[in-house]
Structure formats: C-alpha cells, structure tokens
Amino acid sequence: MSRPRIVIVGGGFAGYRTASTLSRLSKGKADIVLLNPTDYFLYLPLLPQVAAGILEPRRVTISLSGLRHVRLVLGEADGIDLEGRTVRYTGPEGETGSLRYDRLVLAAGSVNKLLPIPGVAEHAHGFRGLPEALYLRDHVTRQVELAAASDDPEACRARCTFVVVGAGYTGTEVAAQGKMFTDELVRQHPLREGLEPRWLLLDIADRVLPELDEKLSRTADRVLRERGVEVRMGTSVKEATREGVLLTDGEFVGTNTVVWCVGVRPDPLAESLGLPMERGRLLVEPSLQVPGHPEVFAAGDAAAVPDLEHPGKYHPMTAQHAWRQGKVAAHNVAASLGGGTRRPYRHKDMGFVVDLGGVKAAANPLGVHLSGLAAGAVTRGYHLAAMPGNRVRVAADWLLDAVLPRQGVQLGLVRSGSVPLDTASPEVARVVGGPEKPRPEDGTRDRREPAGAPAKPGPAAIPGDTTPAGAGPGAPGAGDKPGPVKVTDPAPDPSRQPDTGKDA
Numbered sequence: 001m002s003r004p005r006i007v008i009v010g011g012g013f014a015g016y017r018t019a020s021t022l023s024r025l026s027k028g029k030a031d032i033v034l035l036n037p038t039d040y041f042l043y044l045p046l047l048p049q050v051a052a053g054i055l056e057p058r059r060v061t062i063s064l065s066g067l068r069h070v071r072l073v074l075g076e077a078d079g080i081d082l083e084g085r086t087v088r089y090t091g092p093e094g095e096t097g098s099l100r101y102d103r104l105v106l107a108a109g110s111v112n113k114l115l116p117i118p119g120v121a122e123h124a125h126g127f128r129g130l131p132e133a134l135y136l137r138d139h140v141t142r143q144v145e146l147a148a149a150s151d152d153p154e155a156c157r158a159r160c161t162f163v164v165v166g167a168g169y170t171g172t173e174v175a176a177q178g179k180m181f182t183d184e185l186v187r188q189h190p191l192r193e194g195l196e197p198r199w200l201l202l203d204i205a206d207r208v209l210p211e212l213d214e215k216l217s218r219t220a221d222r223v224l225r226e227r228g229v230e231v232r233m234g235t236s237v238k239e240a241t242r243e244g245v246l247l248t249d250g251e252f253v254g255t256n257t258v259v260w261c262v263g264v265r266p267d268p269l270a271e272s273l274g275l276p277m278e279r280g281r282l283l284v285e286p287s288l289q290v291p292g293h294p295e296v297f298a299a300g301d302a303a304a305v306p307d308l309e310h311p312g313k314y315h316p317m318t319a320q321h322a323w324r325q326g327k328v329a330a331h332n333v334a335a336s337l338g339g340g341t342r343r344p345y346r347h348k349d350m351g352f353v354v355d356l357g358g359v360k361a362a363a364n365p366l367g368v369h370l371s372g373l374a375a376g377a378v379t380r381g382y383h384l385a386a387m388p389g390n391r392v393r394v395a396a397d398w399l400l401d402a403v404l405p406r407q408g409v410q411l412g413l414v415r416s417g418s419v420p421l422d423t424a425s426p427e428v429a430r431v432v433g434g435p436e437k438p439r440p441e442d443g444t445r446d447r448r449e450p451a452g453a454p455a456k457p458g459p460a461a462i463p464g465d466t467t468p469a470g471a472g473p474g475a476p477g478a479g480d481k482p483g484p485v486k487v488t489d490p491a492p493d494p495s496r497q498p499d500t501g502k503d504a
C-alpha cells in the first residue's frame with residue numbers, strides 16, 4: 001500500500017511544528033510535504049530587531065530543509081480543490097504544479113490588515129515579513145543620512161520623523177527599537193542644531209498594547225515616553241500623502257516614513273475555500289478539523305480555534321497558540337490515519353513578553369508582572385528557548401550589539417516598490433521585471449500584486465499543471481512534481497536606481 005500523503009501549506013509557527021512533530025510520529029511511514037514560498041521558517045517576534053540593525057536577517061530564519069522525512073516544495077498555494085483533494089501552487093520562478101493529498105494542514109498565517117484610509121496603501125509599509133524589515137532598516141538609515149547632508153530644515157525634519165500606526169506588540173516594538181536605532185545613527189551622522197529623530201506611535205485605542213494586560217501597557221508606555229517616543233493614543237491617520245500624514249486630530253505631520261502595524265488579517269487562501277469563516281479565519285473544530293472535511297486541518301492565524309476555557313470565544317492570533325496548535329494538528333492527523341487518539345486543542349496563555357530595546361522589556365510570565373532588567377532577561381531568555389534553532393547566532397548578535405556600535409549602512413537591496421502594503425505575500429519581495437507568475441484560472445489577482453495593480457490577461461489553464469491528463473487526483477503517483485522552471489532575464493537591480501530621497 002502506498003504511503004498516505006500529508007500536505008502542509010505554510011511553514012511558519014503552526015506549519016513548522018506540524019511538520020516536525022509528524023516527522024517524529026510517522027518515522028517515514030507517511031509522505032510529508034511542506035509547501036512554503038521560502039526555504040525557512042521565520043521567527044517573527046524578533047523581526048523588529050532586524051529592522052533596528054541588532055540582528056542580521058538570517059538569524060531569524062530556520063531552514064526548513066533540516067526537517068527529517070519532510071519534503072520541502074517551494075511555492076505558494078493559489079488554489080485548493082477540496083473535492084479533488086489537490087493543492088495548486090506557483091513556485092518561486094513562476095513554475096506551477098499541484099499536490100495531491102490524503103490529509104491537508106492549512107497553516108498559511110496572516111497578512112497586513114488594510115483600512116480604507118486614503119493614501120495609506122500607496123504611502124505606508126507593513127511589517128509582516130523579512131523583506132519589509134530589511135526595507136525599513138535601509139530606509140530609516142537612508143533618511144538619517146540624507147537628513148544629515150541636507151541644507152533644507154523642513155526636508156530634514158520630515159526625513160527624521162517616523163510615524164508608526166498601531167500600538168499592538170508589533171508597532172510598540174518597532175517604535176521602541178526604531179527610536180534607539182535612529183538615536184544611534186544620529187550619533188554617527190549628526191543632524192543640524194535643534195533637530196533630533198522624532199517617532200510617533202499612534203493608535204485609536206486608549207492605551208498601548210490594548211490587547212494585553214494593563215500592567216504591560218503601563219510599563220511599555222513609560223519606557224516609550226522616557227525614550228522620547230510621542231505616544232498618541234486615541235489618534236490615527238486620516239489621510240496619507242507623499243509629504244506626510246494628516247492625523248485624525250487635524251495635525252499634519254511631515255514625514256517620509258509610515259509604518260503600518262494596525263494588525264493582520266488571515267491569509268486570503270483560507271477565504272478562497274468558501275467554507276464557514278469567523279472574522280476571516282477558517283472555522284475549525286477543537287480537533288482543528290474543518291467541519292464537513294475531516295481530512296482537512298487548519299492551525300495558527302488562519303484558523304478560528306474555539307477557546308474551550310471561554311465558550312463562545314476563539315484563541316487569539318499569537319505565535320504561542322500557533323506553535324501549540326501545530327503539535328495538536330500533527331497528533332490528530334496521525335490519529336486520523338490510525339496512529340494514536342484524537343485530542344482537542346486546549347491551552348491557557350502562559351503570559352507575554354514585549355521587547356522594548358536595550359535592556360528594557362515588559363513581561364508577565366505565568367501572570368507575574370516584570371519590568372526593567374528582569375523583564376529584559378526573561379524576554380531574551382524566552383526567545384532563545386522558543387526558537388527551534390540559530391540560538392547561538394542570535395545570542396552572539398545580542399552580545400556584539402551590547403559592546404559595539406550598530407552598523408549604520410544601507411545595502412539598498414529591498415526598495416519601496418518591492419514591499420507594497422497590500423499584498424497577500426509579505427514573505428516575498430516583489431522583483432521589478434522578475435519572473436511572471438501565471439494568473440490563477442479564476443482570474444483573481446496574483447498573490448504578489450497590490451490590489452490596485454492593473455489586471456493582466458491570464459492563461460485559460462495553468463500551463464505547468466503537473467497532474468497528468470486522465471489521472472484523477474488521488475490516483476497513485478498523480479502529479480506532484482514541480483513544473484518546468486522558466487529561466488528569465490535577470491531583474492534590473494533596483495538598488496542602482498537613483499535615490500530621489502523618497503523611495504519610488
């Protein structure tokens with residue numbers, strides 16, 4: 001009998017844990033396929049430290065190739081045929097393919113949440129993937145360098161003003177780390193007299209970290225203000241333009257930098273299935289199975305998992321839950337194939353840690369509130385323990401950052417146009433002139449294109465569909481090989497474009 005095939009879509013917190021647990025449970029008796037656009041699992045909680053120049057980008061990536069008994073397929077799922085039990089995907093060079101499955105685990109995570117505010121999609125950048133963090137690190141460095149060389153006080157002020165919208169843990173950490181980073185850059189590139197970097201943190205909520213315990217909010221608020229960040233709660237952006245942002249309180253702030261951290265929404269892939277949803281997330285049973293499709297499981301940000309401790313509620317989108325759900329999904333997939341018994345997902349929050357830069361943090365491990373040095377130590381210790389790899393490298397970068405000045409150079413590899421705010425693929429930078437991705441059959445837009453992108457005519461059928469004609473999905477050996485690789489001309493190097501000051 002052929003080995004059952006388990007396809008996992010997404011190699012983040014939930015998908016990585018599902019794959020690693022299944023690899024241990026199955027001992028090679030199942031064909032485990034992990035479909036992910038990148039060859040790494042991204043440890044998102046440390047992304048603000050990449051943007052602030054503390055960690056080198058590879059430190060927060062864990063190779064997916066190291067998982068035993070797991071076959072990595074590089075690509076993004078763009079369609080799922082539930083009846084035919086097939087996942088359709090596009091690879092990194094535009095090639096297409098399909099994967100038959102006996103069990104499917106959907107763990108495609110989330111993307112930046114957009115609000116219908118004029119100018120935001122065009123002038124703001126999100127913070128959900130490595131390309132955006134690299135873009136921000138370079139962009140901020142460039143703004144300070146250009147400001148230091150500028151004779152125009154107004155232009156200089158705008159370049160050194162940074163607006164972060166959304167005071168959840170992402171926005172709070174980006175503002176906290178960002179201010180420290182620009183203070184350091186200014187020591188290397190002094191600004192004209194009377195000017196210093198200005199960071200604003202906005203949120204319509206009445207406190208920072210509105211979704212977390214109030215004590216954590218108070219600590220974070222105090223640290224941010226002491227550092228010089230303008231914490232403007234009850235305020236958001238009414239309009240964004242090339243020159244700056246109009247705030248809801250009527251003030252216009254000249255700036256070249258708007259970081260959009262208003263939250264995330266589940267990856268649109270879940271929505272495309274046409275199954276019952278809960279606020280954009282795929283509704284699942286406590287066993288993480290999709291009702292009516294016991295062969296399909298979902299976990300992490302993409303899934304609305306009932307909170308058994310609080311009937312009627314669903315678990316929040318956090319790494320903690322995604323990681324633990326991945327383990328339960330693996331056990332239940334194994335149980336559905338005759339290995340062990342099915343279990344419900346049940347988990348109480350273990351507390352939260354928020355890194356505020358330097359030795360500062362806010363943390364409440366197991367409900368014990370900590371601030372200052374103790375919170376800083378717990379926060380870093382927690383991340384080291386939680387990372388499935390790269391611990392020594394991360395610890396080494398922290399050590400180097402403690403004793404050496406930060407490297408204030410911009411490599412210019414990721415430019416503004418490569419990281420549009422409105423994208424379903426924040427994990428992959430768009431490459432101008434890069435390989436074309438065939439349009440999905442239904443004519444929906446490319447996952448890498450911003451919403452406003454003009455529609456291109458799409459092929460009637462996906463040319464590289466690897467399911468052989470006549471072989472139905474599920475037939476032994478039915479197509480699962482990656483499609484042909486199309487070699488295209490190298491993309492023009494965007495970093496060679498002249499810098500007009502504001503990213504094109």
Ligand SMILES: Cc1cc2nc3c(=O)[nH]c(=O)nc-3n(C[C@H](O)[C@H](O)[C@H](O)COP(=O)(O)OP(=O)(O)OC[C@H]3O[C@@H](n4cnc5c(N)ncnc54)[C@H](O)[C@@H]3O)c2cc1C
Pocket residue numbers: 009010011012013014015035036037038040041042044045046047048075076077078107108109110127128129169170267269299300301302317318319320321322323353427
């Ligand atoms: C900057 C930042 C900081 C955060 N800090 C914290 C924190 O301190 N603590 C905390 O608990 N939570 C934190 N979170 C939230 C946490 O990271 C998420 O809740 C968690 O990553 C969700 O796990 P997931 O597996 O569902 O999704 P992800 O970890 O995002 O993984 C999704 C994976 O699916 C892949 N994928 C997406 N679409 C497709 C597709 N179509 N086909 C194939 N693969 C696809 C992606 O490339 C990715 O590898 C943070 C989030 C961000 C953005």
